[in-house]
Structure formats: structure tokens, C-alpha cells
Amino acid sequence: MITRPIGRCSYLCPTKSQLFPASRPSLSTRALSTTTLPISSSYTATVKSSLLVSHNRRNISLHNNWTLSPKAFVRYCSHHRMCQQRGLDSDTPGSVVDITASREILPANVKPQNYHLTLEPDFEKFTFEGSVVIDLDVVEDTTDISVNALELNIHNAKLSHGDTTTQQQKAIKYNEDKQWATFEFQDAAPAGSKAQLTITFSGTLNDKLAGFYRSSYKAEDGSTRYLATTQMEPTDARRAFPCFDEPALKCTYEVSLIADKKLTCLSNMDVKDEKELPSGKKQVNFNKSPPMSSYLLAFIIGDLRYIETNAFRVPVRVYTTPGNEQHGHFSLELAAKTLNFYEETFASPFPLPKMDMVAIPDFSAGAMENWGLITYRVVDLLFDETTSGANTKQRIAEVVQHELAHQWFGNLVTMDFWDGLWLNEGFATWMSWYSCNVFYPEWKVWEGYVTDNLQSALSLDSLRSSHPIEVPVKRADEINQIFDAISYSKGSCVLRMISKYLGEDVFMEGIRRYLKKHAYQNTTTSDLWASLSDASGKDVGKIMNIWTKKVGYPVITVTEDGRNIHLRQNRFLRTADVKPDEDQTLYPVFLGLKTKEGVQEDLAMNDRETTLELKDSDFYKLNADHSGIYRTSYPPERLAKLGAAAKSGLLSVEDRAGVVADAGALAASGYQKTSGLLALLNEMSDEKEVVVWDEITARVSAIRGAWIFEDEATKRALKAFQKALVSQQAHEIGWEFKDSDSHLLQQKKALMFGTAGLAGDEKIIAAAKEMFEKFAAGDKKAIHPNIRGSVYAIVLEGGGEKEYDVILNAYRISTNSDEKNTALRSLGRSTDPKCIQRTLDLALSSEVKEQDIYLPIGALRTHKEGIEALWAWAQKNWDIIERKLPPGLSMLGSVVQIVTSSFTSLAAVEGIQEFFSNRSTKGFDQGLAQSLDGIRAKAAWLDRDREDVTQWLKSNGYLKSSNL
Incomplete structure (x- = not known):
């Protein structure tokens, strides 16, 4: 699956209570001696002799002063064995963790082998009926069988084993917390036998974008139509049918779908046969799938159209709702080429008989790699050259190739x-x-x-x-x-x-x-x-x-002594408050030392400190092309020399972008002064490559974001600095797009136009207004797709409800997802109080799909009025937001981060914590913690460098004392 970008604890040995819960019953000493362990008897003897100190009837003492129950000792033996196999010390905190110890997984008394699944949706009631027959291997004598089930109504279950034995369930017990349904039967199925579990059930064709759900779209006649589709990853197959919903329990699947004759039915496999039912509907039976995990199962029913290519060994198709199929050609052709390339690269044939890719109108992620039936957001699959720009094309290419890579790495x-x-x-x-x-x-x-x-x-x-x-x-x-x-x-x-x-x-x-x-x-x-x-x-x-x-990565601090450079690694934290116990890990760092003689790719650092002797210290750089996962903190003098080296051509594009990125991160975390970062950026105004400019503008935006609640004079000065940095190049390359423009030149023109315009460049603002006026008058081609979003943002920043209405109308009338998204993303740019409120109201209205709630509110983070209004709105409407975006799904966490992360003070942290103190954060607690960490980092940055930035802006003429 690929997520839509919106933009924990260390891996330690578990505590005794985690690895050996007190609630687990103890075994007697006699039971211990006869227990069958999941390890060899000779190994057991070795473990016992090396670990066991003493034991009595109730407890066992180990050499590490842990006292365990006998059964806990059995588990410890397994944990110890795993550690030895991996060359790790099981008794050293921080060495390893038994990651299986506390998993909530189904009992292992049976193992599923095959599913016969039949489903029939009702598009009027938004429900579905289903039955599933699960072929089982019985591992232990079994009277109880547990499966995963969530928000399903289970009507009946029966168990068949042997030739004639079939019994109805005696009882069904539900564990809502674990999402289990347990069927109790009178007679045990014997270990070693084959069995079949048959379950009939019904469910809701929900609007949560999870499991078996409904998706709506506007038909060409203006009516609302529906299709039924699936999203099973990670644990939502259990919403569609009772199943063993764990990735390790791979099974084959035989799917049957019952639907109106006029509708298209799709699943992972090709169609085996189709028959008419007495009801007048059709039943479409699909061929048996290869063994696969439950989260990869998929099925779709709806009025769909497709285009097809035979450029690959098996048919490849793109399916859409009616009228959109012509926009699938780019993805279709790319998919066929990519499948062929992956087959050759992996020396492994694609094992399914077809590859279907489907644009789904309502979709929570970017795309999902269901084997043979990949589902996508419309905007991540369909491409119209006349309405979408270079960035959209590249995004689609990456998404399609990402999902196709999963067909091997993840599915196979x-x-x-x-x-x-x-x-x-x-x-x-x-x-x-x-x-x-x-x-x-x-x-x-x-x-x-x-x-x-x-x-x-x-x-x-x-x-x-x-x-x-x-x-x-x-x-x-x-x-x-x-x-x-x-x-x-x-x-x-x-x-x-x-x-x-x-x-x-x-x-x-x-x-x-x-x-x-x-x-x-x-x-x-x-x-x-x-x-x-x-x-x-x-x-x-x-x-x-x-x-x-291990969590985290290091910063390599460089000090120089003649031709010797001394390197020291420490954990890097943006909050600049690393504690000694958080700085224990020594990362194996590939230094990638670049000198005038070339790159030493095999040079590694495994210790806390090391010293390198250079033949010539005039030029060197660590982390060549930035393939290593670390930051490098150079002395200020060396950073200046690297700036000169960039101009003389000694640094690659990756090196130049990486130097900017490291300098920005180090300034934000206190390793360097922000004035040094500003000086470095100031020297890069003649940079030519869009990738480096992407990083330069990102780092300026990060400073402006951290200073967003500061005094107006300082904010105007930072804006003026950004304008001075980019305007000249923006004017030189222009904002007219030609067919002869390369992909990268299109991206650069778009980036520089938008950055300069939003920094106050008068000429670009005038050009944007002129394009917008023509667009508002009916010339839909007046704004090039590459800069549509920038034009919208520029006119909204200086405009009011008049401009807002034009862009909102563009969202409402467009039939192209990319155009609609661009308009929706821009609305929050307006600082007009009425427009801010309209944007917030729009986000929760029926006009915006749940999958898109984050789009209109995202741009409110670009100004302090929007940030404050956004958080107030979230608090007032929390119950509605939580109902629309259930905590078990990922989108709620994204929205929580959007509404909280742009603050810059510790007071804001306290207010956010207070709001959530009496509310459940289940499902987004990690994202909330990350948001609060980010605010703390910005607050510390301001405390350190508020005056430093002010003085630099004064010294360079962007801020006059009279303006303060």
C-alpha cells in the first residue's frame, strides 16, 4: 500500500511483565520436566544447565536474578534460543526483544488452507450477505475455533470433519477488543484430521473505506452511483468475512460474487465461469488463487469500463467509472512495461493470469497492491496531459511502479x-x-x-x-x-x-x-x-x-586538525535534548568520503569516535551523494568551503541538496546557528538545479514556519529574504511552458514561480492575477496545470470571498480529480476570517469525501490565523471528526497532526495535552506524540535563535530597527 503523504520507544528487551505476564498459569516442576518445548532436547539441556540456578515447586531462579514461573521459563528458553541464533545476548537490555511474546494472534489449534467465499451486496440497503467455507487442518483436538470478525452479523456456523460428522455451533462468543469470534462445538475434531468450517453472515457495506465498503461517484447524468470495493490492509478482511486475518496464515481463495447482470465483477483471479440465478442476478465464480495473505484479497462490483493492452505476457487493464477510461493510458502502458521489467529483474514470472488496476472514487490510501487487482485513488492512476502537470505525472509513475513491485515483494x-x-x-x-x-x-x-x-x-x-x-x-x-x-x-x-x-x-x-x-x-x-x-x-x-x-540515527560531528579529521557520532534529536541513556547505540556508518581523488565507498565507522588522515584537506565531504543515514556537522569554516566547492563543481546535485538539508536540520536542533544557515542559503541564489532549490525553499519555509507566531516585522523580513533569494531566477526562466521544456525544467519553473509569488514578488503576483481573471471569465486554459495551485494560492493570499468563490466553484464543477484536489488544497490559503470559517465548514460537509477532509484544512497551516482557527474547530467538532474518521483507521491520525503540529510554543503543547487528557487517543497516540515533539523542537529553536535571526536580518538589510 502507498499512503497519501500529509507530510517510540527503543527496541529493548521486554520487561519481565511483558515477556512473562503474571496472569499466565504456572506449571508444576513435574510438568516442566515433561513439557514439550519448541526446541531440541539437547539444546534444552544446555539452556537449563547454563541458566538454571535453582527451582522449587512454584518458581525458577535464573543466573540473571530473575525469578520466573516454570511456564515462563519455557518461554524464556525459546527467547534465549532465538537470541543465540541471531548472535544476540538475550539478557542485555537493548539487545533484542521477543517481538512475538505479546502479539494478539489467533489460537493455533487449527490452520486454514482454503476459502470458498460467496458475497452478495445490496446497493439499496448498503448491506451484504455472505457465506464462507474454510478448509482446515486440525492441529490439536479441537472443540473451539476462533476467527477474526469485526462488525459482522454471524448467523450460523457448522463444523464438518471426517466423512459424515457435521455439527452446528453450540455457542458463539465474541471478544470485541481482540476482534475475535469463537465457535464452540460439542464434539472435538481430532488432531491430524481435515475439517470444514462453514459460516453464514451479513454485514454493512460501510462508508469507512475499510473492509467491504461502498464508494460513490457522480454519473454523467448527474445522479449518484455506487460501487462496492475492498480495502483489507492491514486488518480489515475481518470486516468483510470471518477469517484468519493474519499475514502468516496464507491460504488459497475461491471467490464468488452475486450481482446485477449489468455490473462488472472483479477479484484477484480471472473468471472461471458465470451463471444466471433464479433471482435474475448473475453469479461470477473466480479461479482459485495462489496461497496469499488475507489482506491481499480483493473484490469489486460496479458499473466499470476498461482499456486493455496485450503488451505484456498476460492481459493488463485499467478500470474506471464510465467516462474516465481514456485517462488511463499512461498508467496502462507503464504497467505493462514495468511488469516485464520486474519479471526480468527478479528472474521470477508474475504468477497470476491477469493484472487489473482500478480507479476507486473513495479510497483512504494512495493505492493498494491486492494481488492481480490493484486499487488506486483516482488521482494516483488517471492522468490527463491537458489538465495535470509534471509533478502529477511523476507521482503516478512512482505509485504504479510501487504497487507492481509489491506483486513480488509483499504478495509472493x-x-x-x-x-x-x-x-x-x-x-x-x-x-x-x-x-x-x-x-x-x-x-x-x-x-x-x-x-x-x-x-x-x-x-x-x-x-x-x-x-x-x-x-x-x-x-x-x-x-x-x-x-x-x-x-x-x-x-x-x-x-x-x-x-x-x-x-x-x-x-x-x-x-x-x-x-x-x-x-x-x-x-x-x-x-x-x-x-x-x-x-x-x-x-x-x-x-x-x-x-x-534501533530507533534513530547519528549526527557525525567533525573537528579538524591539519590533515586529520576527527569524527564523533551521537544520537540526533530535533529537540536537542538527547539523554545519556538515549545515546547508547553505535550505528555502523558508511562514511562515503569524497575527495578530489574520488569516493571511498567502503570506509565505515563502527565506534563512537575515529580519526581519518587525508592526503589533502583542501576539499573533502562525508556522505557522498547522501546514501548514508546520518547528518554531518562541519565546523563553520568547512561549511563555507563546501559552499565554494559547490560553485566550482566539486559537489554533485545530491551533495549540494544534502548539505543544505543537513545545515537546516542542524540549525533547527541547535548544533549550528540559524544565522549560519541563512548565510549558506544566501550564497546559493545562483544554484541551477531544481532538486537543490526544492531543498533550499523547504529550509526557508521551515524557518518561516517556526517564526509564524513572531512579530510581524521579523516575518516580513524573512519573507523579503525568500523573495530576494528566488526572484531573479524565477524571472530568468519565466513561467511560460513550452512543449520543448524538459520534465525538470517544468518542475523548476513551477517551483520558482510559486515560491517567488508567495514571497511577494510583484511581477509574478500581477501575472497570477491576470491569469486568474481570464480563468474566472471562462478561459479554462488561462492557467497552466503546472502552476494552477500556485496561482490559486497567490490570489487567495491577497484576496477575499470573490476569489474564494471562483476557486470553490472550480472544485465543484470539475470532473477531473487532479483539478478538484488542486482547488480544494488551495482554499485554506485565504486569511479572510469569513473564508477561513467557510473552509472549516466545507471540510465536514457532504461536499467533501471523508478521504479528502485533510485537503481543505491543510493550507490553513500557512498562516497563524488559520492555525488558531483550525485547532479551535477541531476541539469544537471533535466528536464529528472522530465519527467520520474512526480511530482504527489511519486518516484520523493525519488530521490530528494537521490541526496540532503548526504551533510553536510550550503553552500550546500544554493546551493540546489538556484537551486529549480525558479522551482516548487509541489509534493515533503515536502521531500525536510526534506532533507534540515537533512543537517542542520549534519552541526550543526559537528560544535559542530568536535574537540570532533578528541580528542576521538586520545585518543584511531585511530588517530595520525602526520596524521592530
């Missing part, structure tokens, strides 16, 4: 539980950039990777409330919170780092071995490291485990 080979989510998402993210670079080398996407994925990862991971890549997950409501920049961006950065270290060819050979060995199975991170080690001959796990199992 799947993580065994959600703590391994990064195995799916990190690789799919990395692969989408890799393949995008192959197909569109002129886009130079790896340059943009440094300002996109790397900075997203470093930003989130610089907070105390971040989490390890492999984060322990216990409950279903915790899972959605790890679909974030750590699992996606940091995960992909780890893979980029190891691919650089091993070499791309060796890395890909390891990936091929991994896919071949584990096809149709489940894996852990150690399986990936094993395959990469096998291909490279290097102990990859030893190098990389810290990066996936």
Missing part, C-alpha cells in the same frame, strides 16, 4: 507479521525509484530521492517519539500507525545504503535468491539478510541489524 513473499511491514513497503518504495530511473532517466529521480525519501525519514526519525523500522506490534489498532516515513522512507533508505555497499548487481542477485527461496511463504528481516549475505559473501545481518532494530 510476505512478512510474517506487521513488525516486518518495512520488508513490503521499504522495498516497494526503493524499487519504484529504481525502475522509474530506468524508464525515465531524464527525470533524474535519484537526485530527488535525497530531498524526498531521505529527508522524510530523517525528519520523523529525529523525534523521540519515532520508532524502529522493525517495531513490535501487539494489537490491530497499532498497525495503521506504522504506515509512516519509517517503514516506507527509512526502510527504502536502508536498502539504498546496503545496495551501495554491496554493489547494485550483487544486491539484486540477493533479492532474486530471496524471492526464489521464499516464494508463497512468509519471512522475517533475517531471511532477507541471509539471502543478501549468501549473494555477497558478507555478513549483512551483522552490519544492518542495528539499522532496523
